[in-house]
Amino acid sequence: xxxxxxxxxxxxxxxxxxxxxxxxxxxxxxxxxxxxxxxxxxxxxxxxxxxxxxxxxxxxxxxxxxxxxxxxxxxxxxxxxxxxxxxxxxxxxxxxxxxxxxxxxxxxxxxxxxxxxxxxxxxxxxxxxxxxxxxxxxxxxxxxxxxxxxxxxxxxxxxxxxxxxxxxxxxxxxxxxxxxxxxxxxxxxxxxxxxxxxxxxxxxxxxxxxxxxxxxxxxxxxxxxxxxxxxxxxxxxxxxxxxxxxxxxxxxxxxxxxxxxxxxxxxxxxxxxxxxxxxxxxxxxxxxxxxxxxxxxxxxxxxxxxxxxxxxxxxxxxxxxxxxxxxxxxxxxxxxxxxxxxxxxxxxxxxxxxxxxxxxxxxxxxxxxxxxxxxxxxxxxxxxxxxxxxxxxxxxxxxxxxxxxxxxxxxxxxxxxxxxxxxxxxxxxxxxxxxxxxxxxxxxxxxxxxxxxxxxxxxxxxxxxxxxxxxxxxxxxxxxxxxxxxxxxxxxxxxxxxxxxxxxxxxxxxxxxxxxxxxxxxxxxxxxxxxxxxxxxxxxxxxxxxxxxxxxxxxxxxxxxxxxxxxxxxxxxxxxxxxxxxxxxxxxxxxxxxxxxxxxxxxxxxxx
Ligand SMILES: [Zn+2]
Numbered sequence: 001x002x003x004x005x006x007x008x009x010x011x012x013x014x015x016x017x018x019x020x021x022x023x024x025x026x027x028x029x030x031x032x033x034x035x036x037x038x039x040x041x042x043x044x045x046x047x048x049x050x051x052x053x054x055x056x057x058x059x060x061x062x063x064x065x066x067x068x069x070x071x072x073x074x075x076x077x078x079x080x081x082x083x084x085x086x087x088x089x090x091x092x093x094x095x096x097x098x099x100x101x102x103x104x105x106x107x108x109x110x111x112x113x114x115x116x117x118x119x120x121x122x123x124x125x126x127x128x129x130x131x132x133x134x135x136x137x138x139x140x141x142x143x144x145x146x147x148x149x150x151x152x153x154x155x156x157x158x159x160x161x162x163x164x165x166x167x168x169x170x171x172x173x174x175x176x177x178x179x180x181x182x183x184x185x186x187x188x189x190x191x192x193x194x195x196x197x198x199x200x201x202x203x204x205x206x207x208x209x210x211x212x213x214x215x216x217x218x219x220x221x222x223x224x225x226x227x228x229x230x231x232x233x234x235x236x237x238x239x240x241x242x243x244x245x246x247x248x249x250x251x252x253x254x255x256x257x258x259x260x261x262x263x264x265x266x267x268x269x270x271x272x273x274x275x276x277x278x279x280x281x282x283x284x285x286x287x288x289x290x291x292x293x294x295x296x297x298x299x300x301x302x303x304x305x306x307x308x309x310x311x312x313x314x315x316x317x318x319x320x321x322x323x324x325x326x327x328x329x330x331x332x333x334x335x336x337x338x339x340x341x342x343x344x345x346x347x348x349x350x351x352x353x354x355x356x357x358x359x360x361x362x363x364x365x366x367x368x369x370x371x372x373x374x375x376x377x378x379x380x381x382x383x384x385x386x387x388x389x390x391x392x393x394x395x396x397x398x399x400x401x402x403x404x405x406x407x408x409x410x411x412x413x414x415x416x417x418x419x420x421x422x423x424x425x426x427x428x429x430x431x432x433x434x435x436x437x438x439x440x441x442x443x444x445x446x447x448x449x450x451x452x453x454x455x456x457x458x459x460x461x462x463x464x465x466x467x468x469x470x471x472x473x474x475x476x477x478x479x480x481x482x483x484x485x486x487x488x489x490x491x492x493x494x495x496x497x498x499x500x501x502x503x504x505x506x507x508x509x510x511x512x513x514x515x516x517x518x519x520x521x522x523x524x525x526x527x528x529x530x531x532x533x534x535x536x537x538x539x540x541x542x543x544x545x546x547x548x549x550x551x552x553x554x555x556x557x558x559x560x561x562x563x564x565x566x567x568x569x570x571x572x573x574x575x576x577x578x579x580x581x582x583x584x585x586x587x588x589x590x591x592x593x594x595x596x597x598x599x600x601x602x603x604x605x606x607x608x
Contacts, residue, residue, distance in 0.1 A: 137261035140253040142192040145270035147185040154487040155458040159272040167281040172487040177240045177328035184234040185225035194221045199234035206246045230465040245284040248277040285498040287327045296373035297338035307374040307413035320420035326494035347393040348517040354408040366500025371410040394426035394564040429564035431496045439479025453478035455486040512580045520566045533574040541596035
């Protein structure tokens with residue numbers, strides 16, 4: 001078992017990008033065929049026990065008191081499988097009638113957290129749910145409204161003082177139908193005396209229903225809001241149903257004590273906008289992610305294991321993806337038939353089997369086939385069977401429809417939450433993401449903007465009190481913990497998610513593709529897929545030569561790309577018509593992968 005564990009862990013070895021250069025398995029262009037005909041593959045890739053930090057335990061709750069992940073409900077928009085949260089009875093989003101609502105921000109409110117800036121549970125602020133008058137006289141004195149932001153996982157600033165930040169200048173998009181935490185920061189001015197203030201968020205959806213959300217807290221004379229804490233700002237949790245392209249809003253800070261009404265009005269007013277309301281600027285895209293969980297049944301030796309994908313565990317996975325993805329809804333299902341793997345453990349081999357399964361199922365282009373395999377308790381960090389650190393492997397998939405069958409990944413099943421986070425990382429590869437630069441993750445994206453792979457802006461787990469630090473929380477596409485999503489990844493994944501929201505037709509499948517993975521240790525896994533590789537999808541100066549005896553039978557343009565983890569590569573070629581028949585390949589005696597840099601012999605015995 002130890003030997004097997006070692007093999008699998010080496011898949012996620014964090015080999016530095018570039019140390020592949022000069023690897024034994026590569027030959028330089030110009031080497032004669034005879035020289036590489038017998039070349040053995042390099043098995044010397046470095047190995048360590050590091051199984052990938054991004055796959056660690058549940059994310060710590062940053063600077064907040066009490067992790068809201070235990071607060072129950074999801075009140076997840078659009079998911080019928082989610083049971084209602086008993087604590088949301090006062091939530092206007094569940095009643096649809098603001099006149100009967102209590103304070104919407106009370107769900108999971110840690111009013112006992114001891115945060116000195118908190119006056120107590122805002123639900124006691126006396127909000128009746130009716131629309132308060134625009135009481136200009138009560139606008140707060142000697143205080144500025146500095147930043148108004150919306151957080152659906154990553155903080156997006158929408159207001160700077162009285163000024164609305166236009167959509168084109170924002171750091172991220174607002175996703176419709178997705179829950180949101182609105183936050184407002186302040187700065188007190190000289191002469192301000194510590195007292196209770198009431199901040200009001202007013203939202204109008206589609207010009208019909210106006211809802212008012214109140215938050216009252218004690219503001220100290222000594223300073224400003226603390227955005228690193230859930231209770232360090234004014235904040236309101238708003239249901240996704242109210243986050244629509246036609247939504248308008250305003251935010252203002254008001255005196256609780258009426259006696260201030262007689263003093264001069266401040267300038268500028270602590271209100272966004274100064275008067276009236278502004279468009280929220282919600283993106284009109286329809287963001288949904290379709291995930292099919294594929295259980296792997298592993299039958300090998302005395303093992304016969306299938307992961308336990310019961311409703312609770314599926315919900316853990318759905319929720320983990322949803323919390324971290326720019327999407328309104330994660331449509332998740334479990335493939336009724338497990339995929340059988342009756343061989344030694346090989347994540348690349350299983351990954352290819354998943355690709356093949358998606359191809360055979362004729363699953364839509366935009367559907368992700370996310371496999372889960374239970375190999376027993378060894379498959380955790382350091383084989384210690386402690387409850388953290390699983391691993392996985394996924395294609396970094398192109399958005400083009402020909403790559404439909406690369407929207408697939410495999411994650412090791414152990415602790416449900418750890419595995420759900422691993423799966424979310426592998427799904428990120430399937431969504432086109434390379435690694436964020438942290439923890440030695442291979443092939444990190446050079447355009448990632450934040451040093452150390454940090455998330456860059458405040459993160460928030462919806463329906464919880466968790467606020468994640470911009471600098472000491474790390475993008476989940478790296479290998480560091482604690483992890484969350486950066487605004488940079490948010491935008492990129494949103495763009496990808498937006499492509500697949502209409503039922504994308506199946507890609508053309510006019511022929512047979514040969515798809516191979518060359519693993520870190522040189523092992524090859526080949527499959528045949530029905531499909532079409534467009535000529536412009538091939539990588540520049542990259543070919544697979546098929547040889548019969550001493551002759552090149554054909555030289556095929558090839559797509560070649562790294563997989564998510566380590567140095568594993570995927571290669572795809574379109575077989576010419578005369579070689580489409582399985583038996584036609586029997587005459588092929590050798591094959592070579594040629595890039596502009598090197599020629600690599602391919603293992604013939606594994607050709608399909
Ligand atoms: Zn990865």
